[in-house]
Structure formats: C-alpha cells, structure tokens
Amino acid sequence: MSEKLIDIKEVTLNNNCPECYSKNGLHLIFKQKVKETKFYKSITSEISHEITCKTCNSVIYPEQWTDDIDRVFEYQKKAFTPKSKSTYLKKTSWIATSTFFVLIALVLFLVYYLNL
Numbered sequence: 001m002s003e004k005l006i007d008i009k010e011v012t013l014n015n016n017c018p019e020c021y022s023k024n025g026l027h028l029i030f031k032q033k034v035k036e037t038k039f040y041k042s043i044t045s046e047i048s049h050e051i052t053c054k055t056c057n058s059v060i061y062p063e064q065w066t067d068d069i070d071r072v073f074e075y076q077k078k079a080f081t082p083k084s085k086s087t088y089l090k091k092t093s094w095i096a097t098s099t100f101f102v103l104i105a106l107v108l109f110l111v112y113y114l115n116l
Contacts, residue, residue, distance in 0.1 A: 005031035005048060008083060011076050017053040018064045025055030028073065030080050039093035045085045049077070 013026035033046040051060040051069070065073070 001035060001037045003033060003035050006034050008032050008047075009080055013051070013069065013072055015066070015069050015072060017055060017058075018060060018066060018069075019053060019058045020056035022053065022055040025053040026060065026069070027052050027054060028076055030076075030082070032082050038090065039096070040087055040089050042087040043083050043085060045082070047080075047082050049073075 007029055009030045011028045012024075013028055014023065015026055016023055017025050029050050029052070031048045031050070033044045033048070035042045035044060051065070051073070052058070053060060060069070
C-alpha cells in the first residue's frame with residue numbers, strides 16, 4: 001500500500017518571509033492524503049499544510065510564523081474546501097468480486113442439482 005500527499009490548493013501570501021524578509025516568496029500549500037493499493041484508491045480526510053518561501057527555498061514552520069502569517073493562514077484554512085472522502089474500486093477488485101460471485105452461483109447450482 002502506498003500513501004502520498006497530493007497538492008489540493010496553493011496560495012501565494014503577501015507576507016514577509018521570517019527567514020529572508022522577501023515580500024513575494026511565501027506560498028501556502030494544502031495537501032490531502034491518498035492511499036492506494038492494487039484493489040482500491042482512497043482519498044482520506046487527513047489534511048496537511050506547508051508554508052514555503054520560493055525566494056530562499058526554506059520551509060517556514062509554525063514556530064517561525066508572525067502574527068500576520070498566522071491570521072492569513074487561519075483565513076485561508078477557513079476558505080479551503082478539501083476533496084470529499086471517497087474510495088474508488090479498481091479493475092482488479094471488480095474482477096475478484098465478480099469471480100467470487102460466479103463461483104458461489106456455480107456451487108449453489110451444482111449442490112441444488114446433485115441433491116435432487
């Protein structure tokens with residue numbers, strides 16, 4: 001099973017970077033976890049976020065946030081709508097399920113006609 005985070009929304013922030021003090025380098029990215037196996041692909045409700053500075057190529061952790069960054073983050077968090085939680089069955093699972101039901105039907109058919 002593989003798990004990965006996919007980017008759902010990226011927002012450019014107009015705040016100063018706490019590292020390099022650039023005004024136009026901060027980006028807030030919202031990510032959502034996706035689990036995938038041979039049989040299904042599932043979008044979970046687990047959301048994560050990350051603020052990075054494209055100017056100095058650094059990750060800005062919550063301990064480094066200023067009050068302005070915190071306020072903008074809270075606003076963007078309220079405005080963010082994640083993808084709905086869902087599970088998609090892949091072709092392999094449909095084939096396995098169909099084979100199972102065909103075998104059950106065959107067994108029931110044979111049991112019914114052999115017991116007459």
